[in-house]
Amino acid sequence: MKLPKYALPKDLQIISTDDNQVVAAIQDWHQNDSYNLYMSESRGLFFMLMLEDVVSSGGPEDNVMIDLYEVAGIKGVFLSNKLVENQVKTYITYNKGRDWRLLQAPATDLQGNKVYCEQPYCSLHLHLHVSENPYASGNIVSKDSAPGVIIASGVVGPELINNNVSIFITSDAGNTWKEVLFENCKLSSLILTFICDAPHPTPHPLRLSFDEGGNWDKYSFTSSPLYVDGVLGEPGEDILIMTIFGHFSHRAEWQLVKIDFRSIFQRRCGSEDYVTWQLHNQGEVCIMGMKRFFQKLRANVQCVKAGDQFISQMSDSCLCTEADFECDYGFERQVDGSCAPAFWFVPSATSPDCTTGDTFLNTTGYRKALSNKCTGASLAKYSPRQEKCPSQAPKGLQLFTSEGTLVATLGSNVTFLVFLEEGLGSMTSVTVDFGDGTAISYVNISSIDDGVKHIYSKVGIYQVSATASNNLGSDRVILYLHVSCKCCRAVQEFLSLKKSNL
CATH class of the missing domain: 2.60.40.10 (Immunoglobulins)
Known part of the structure; x- marks a missing residue:
């Protein structure tokens, strides 16, 4: 692995190898509760900085937990918690880490009152921890079958805290959010439901919504309030059967309740129940070099999707711009957005396979993310150029x-x-x-x-x-x-x- 020369790692965690590209979390010598994210090129050899000071914590069996969440079904969209002057703040990227911004706070609170705040002093911050309980999804959920929908627990304010936590939902992949419940609950495995496993027994542990969190129905299934320990989901994302297990008191035995949601659906979903939704980043529709469209269920539709029903996706390529390229190994982004050689990098150094008289691909200082599909004349402007191997003394x-x-x-x-x-x-x-x-x-x-x-x-x-x-x-x-x-x-x-x- 070739890291920037200023990196002095004492620990490394592999986060992802999707799209033939490695995302690694590396803890530098001076870091204790945070890591820096690095992303490789296609060979997994040269790594460049993706995000600094990402929050980390100890997980089960001494595993390291990194606060990085990839939104299901939408490539290139990540959420991450970052330390900024000892405050934890949540950031989002739509181009696989090239650019990050704070999450926008909801326009109103749960009671409909306007939320008056400005970034960066008041924005939305989410808990991104993966649950230590293998039978619970944790604090954030997204599904391939519900593109653009994310449900998470968090707070509105200058930083992420553990007090006054609410449930928030977005239907447009993180552009806008709304508060839907003022309760600190772990989310279940089904996108339209969640289970409260609060530290106290609750008489209505099950919540169900058909309009993406606008309205919630409460359900109880035991005569006494229940501590919820976890949820067992049936195989398959669209099987509407779950088993909840919990106990009435700390000394009581487990109680298992099987819930079948099929009885509340009167019909199967048809083409008229779906709406076309376009992915965007605050109005910018070219994401990772494409305009992407998804078919997803309309709000308030109460139907069950057939197991073999396919949620189609469509895309159109966009013309390449500078925003589609990240800085190559040895280069750093400047104030004007351009990529210039870092202080430790010598651009004249050639590859080990370069022989005098032959040619090699010399970087322009930019590289395109492997999953970016942009096209056009600008692609050549930023792509590596064929040049003759220079003759140099060692x-x-x-x-x-x-x-x-x-x-x-x-x-x-x-x-x-x-x-x-x-x-x-x-x-x-x-x-x-x-x-x-x-x-x-x-x-x-x-x-x-x-x-x-x-x-x-x-x-x-x-x-x-x-x-x-x-x-x-x-x-x-x-x-x-x-x-x-x-x-x-x-x-x-x-x-x-x-x-x-x-």
């Missing part, structure tokens, strides 16, 4: 041990890693001198990507060097390796003690 040679230390044990395999920033090519040779009278040469540095192994037969301090050279010049680097023997000191002490006894 520069920036580096030599390390694979363990990252300068100490080795006698008789063990020591692996040396060699890197060269400039002057790479088939004409550049590399010689590694192990300092014990042994040296080995390679015609091409790319042939030793896995390192060079060597075993020392005597203890001591060795001067190890690597030299890279071609017809334009050379570069040399040195390190000192201390080879010791674990048992040597014990043997010497034993011999000394034996001599004194004699």
Whole structure:
């Protein structure tokens, strides 16, 4: 993995490998409760920063939980909680992390009163934690069968807190939100229902809505208030059967209640029950290089979707603009939106496979997300360009041990890693001198990507060097390796003690 040179990771979590692209959460040396998100190109080799200071927490079995949520059925749309001056705030992206913005607060509260607030001091912030209970969905739910609909628990204000939590819903993939319930409940596996598993027993733990949260019906199914522990859903997203399990008191046995929703539906859904909805980002309809349309159920329609019914999607490609491209490896976005080389990056450095006289694809500083489908003349403006391989003298040679230390044990395999920033090519040779009278040469540095192994037969301090050279010049680097023997000191002490006894 090639990370920006300022990254000093102490932990790494793989978040996603969708679309042949790796999203990794990396904790830097100074971070304790947050991670930085990085995204790779198609090979999963070069990573660029996607979002800084994403909130993290400890999960079950010591797993690390990252506050990143991908909206089901809509590629490129993510929600994430980020630390900003010790405050947790929720951000959304519609282009797979290139641009992020705060969630817009609802226009009114649950009572219909206007909410007067301005970003960033007053916006919507959501709990994105995945439930530790395998039988509950947690604090946020979206489904492929209900495109654009997201239900989540959260608060309106300057930051995310655990007090005065409400349930919010959006029908347009996060552009606008409305408060639908002032209760801190975990959401169930069905998009039109949720189950309250509050820390106290509730007489009406089941809520059901047919108009995307505008109105809710309360249901009870036991004679006494119930603590809800979890929900077991039948296989399949559209099977309207669930089993709720809970208990009447902390010392009582579990109670299981099976609920069949099919009796409340009088008919199957038809084409007239669906409406066409277009994905957008605050009015911008070109998302990830496409105009996308979805068929979803109308609000207030009370019908059951057949198991084989397909919710169709349509898309039209958009002309490429600068907004469809993220900064390539080694480049950073400037105030004017352009991508310029970072302070640590040398644009003239070519790929290891570049040979003098051949050509290579040289970056313009931009790269298009793999799932972005934009087309047009502007695509060539930002795409890599075919250029001739330059002739360069070796520069920036580096030599390390694979363990990252300068100490080795006698008789063990020591692996040396060699890197060269400039002057790479088939004409550049590399010689590694192990300092014990042994040296080995390679015609091409790319042939030793896995390192060079060597075993020392005597203890001591060795001067190890690597030299890279071609017809334009050379570069040399040195390190000192201390080879010791674990048992040597014990043997010497034993011999000394034996001599004194004699």
